[in-house]
Amino acid sequence: MAAFDRVCSGIPQMDQVFDNIRLGDNVVWRVDNLEEFGLFVKPYVKQAIEDKRNLIYIRFAAHEPLLEEQEGLKIVNVELNHRFENFTVEIHEIISREGRDAFYVFDCLSELQTAWATDLMMGNFFQVTCPYLFILDTVAFFPLIRGNHSFQAIAKIRDTTQLFLDVYSDDKNVYVRPDKIWNRYSETMFLPQLYKPETGEFKPILDGVMASHFYQVLGKNGSLTDSDNMDSWDRIL
Secondary structure: OOOOOEEOOOOHHHHHHHOOEEOOOEEEEEEOOHHHHHHHHHHHHHHHHHOOOOEEEEEOOOOOOOOOOOOOEEEEEOOOOOOHHHHHHHHHHHHHHHOOOOEEEEOOHHHHHHHHOOHHHHHHHHHHHHHHHHHOOOEEEEEEEOOOOOHHHHHHHHHHOOEEEEEEEOOOOEEEEEEEEOOOOOOOOOOOEEEEOOOOEEEEOOOHHHHHHHHHHHHHOOOOOOOOOOOHHHHHO
């Protein structure tokens, strides 16, 4: 397949709003918990298996597995140790071995702090891995936990990735606020989006009542404050 060809995410209405996921895209989902990430990664995995993609789950973190074993999914375990170079080289060897047009799911980037203790190394890992995935026309999904990282670390990831999407939820609704969508544009693409996982409905928030409710959700989880500005090492100290 050609670079930047459209692929299906498993959520058809989201594909319409974002003009599809494209070959070469790294997609970072910033979430409050991994259950929110599951709402998007599971349809993506289901679609990739149906489309007979070369689908790989890179497993390195201590959290519960994001995906269970199933036909059509290859799970590759990588030891997360204190040696940044060893871990990064092993990831790159896997990517090189799987070749072009592969589809990936990675464990939570925030877990890299467990081994490396600082956002700097997490950002460096992403900056050297994301471009390699891009030139091989892969698609990769990464979760990132909100509030655990400095502005500088998030900026590194945002500058490098192709899509950076913020996810928020309450008891009733799930919202997606696009922070970055590279090389495509529409009039409603960068508006907050309402997602209903049970029906697959995914649409921009256009009315004032729903917009007001969305900003209430942002206020409750602290996203309208400046609390997300410290490296994990600074918080430990």
